[in-house]
Amino acid sequence: MKRIMMKTVLKIIFVGCCMLLTLHANEKVYKLKMATTWGPTLSPLIDAANNMAKMAEELSNGQLQIRIDTANKHKSPLGILDMVKGGQYDMGHSASYYWKGKDINTLPFTSMPFGLTSPEQYAWFYHGGGLELMQKVYNKHHVYSFPGGSTGVQMGGWFRKEIKTLTDLQGLKMRIPGFAGEIMARLGVQVTNIAPGELYTALETNSIDALEWVGPSMDITMGFHKIAPFYYTGWHEPASEMHFIINQKVYKKLPKHLQDILVASMRLAAYDMYIQNYDMNASAWEMMKKEYPNIMVKTFPKPIMDAMKKANEELIIEMTQDNALLKEVLDSQKAYQKKVRVWTQMSDYLYLKDNL
Template sequence: MQRRHFLKNTLKTAGLGAAGIAAAPFVATAKAQETITWNMVTSWPTNFPALGTGANDFAARIERLSAGRMRVQVHGAGEMVPPLEVFDAVAAGTAEMGHSASYYWRGKAAAAQFFTAVPFGMNTTETNAWLYHGGGQELWDEVYAKHNLKPFPVGNTGTQMAGWFKKEINSLDDMQGLKLRLPGLAGEAMNRIGVTTVNMPGSEIFTSMQTGVLDAADWVGPYNDLAFGLHQVADYYYTSAWNEPSAILEGTVNLDAWNELPDDLKAVVTEAARASNLAMISEFAFRNAQALDTLVDEHGVELRSFPDDVMAALHEASQTVIQEQVDNDADSAKVYESYMAFQQLVRRFTDVGEFAYLKARAQVGA
């Protein structure tokens, strides 16, 4: 009797085991095909040209490259979180992804500023080379890991303009006491030469200029500045591109969410970021050219360059601000050492290549 009971239980268990083994491939396949849905919060108005649409492009590439296994819902500034709270929201897991600019987070991670723009620093091609080949991405990963984030370059505006001014700047004296919207290291440098700078979302610039809260404002370049109508609140557009010779747009991923992704989807996000980065650079080159013609030819915008004494003062102030940050923050020191070493490496060829060609083209009027 005991023997028959034992055999019955053994056969029953074996049968269940066989069923479980047979079902295992199906369960694994079903799990592999499970759709992952993430939220992305941004610092830009929904569908804002290049910046907002760049976030959309990043999300769409992730879905296409993953064959629908991964979907990202994009939320414009203020829809889930305020525009300047993207960093905290993604770090905390309120959203799995963010799209913004790293110099907004200088109060949280001082070294983050180097991953948007460095005054008098590298241009866009040089910056991408540093990130992809010169150790920049690895340093960015190291800095952001302390805040539970995984960063990527997901766009670049290229060389930005120096900003819109209500009055013409003829000397350093004309800068004294101006109220200017300008974030990052460049904003700190402006403070050192007598300007009062503030950081605010792009959506607030027009009204602040119109009501006199601001005397001047940096935003991006012709394409985005035209979209906000900044030519309606200031006559002078300064082309002295000292502040953001390159301006990276960052994509951030909550590090816990990132670590849970299978390797193939990590590769999807990485390649989607790279493709979106390069796509935005091309779009800005085209759209800025069109928008500049519109601003000058149709709206009569006055293009100006800062006088020599202003540029000299800004260069000196930039070096002082950067050195103070490097002296007081170990992460900044490590990142800036890498950044400057790479700039010195690539500058020689940039000068004899791109810069020499642009001078030659200007000389012959081609």
């Protein structure tokens, strides 16, 4: 009797396994293409895209597969939105302020000068209405946008000469994107935006006099310090967030469980990039101080900082006068910053102040 029961159980298990294998074999595999602004070696930015794709494939048991084309392949590092919007690619990984010329409303979702820090901005995205506002802005482009990894506070840039007064900024040719570029232009700087892979050449050939990139972990490997040794502390991008975007039609065609897996993978990859970059910056800063003593770390003088803040306030008023959606986004960030900054001061600021 026991032998008969055992045979029956084994048969049931065998049939069940066959059914599961058959079901798995019949599951549709969804293959997506993603374009990035970054080259194949630009860590940690490209790592966020690679890690997201890997997690999505593993969590879906191979049902969701994402091929990544870096800027070296598609040759359009600043054209990610257009390619995803137009259906050339299903997804993209970039920074939304790169297309401020096409839609100024996308700009605040990367970072705003004197604005939210990375922890504050993540809280705004996920608990303060930021994510909903981002979808509202991107809806006209027929894509969904999600946080894609933060660089934290970015450094203020590399300069050939020390910036002592506002006069030193007059006519200066500088690569600096986003709202900060608008501020610097207001102060007399000739502002341009250049793709990451072209930055060193632009500096080396005197096409620009100064540039802002990210922070020590990515800046040192680019070699900017060899030409422009004055390295300024940050003010303009306190929470620079990259973004994953996906074509709405593509997203809607995915089964619900794959949509959930994709969103979860993007969220985890974004936070992982933030902490990875934090570690990389700490290591690079330690190395920089030892191996490159010629680098002169500076902070912009108070009169320059005051002028930047004044220009920032003026520009926000001007740009939101006839743009209700941009005003809605910036008002939301401002209100959330007023609320959350009190806790940031009570926690992070006072802790550091008392223990440095």
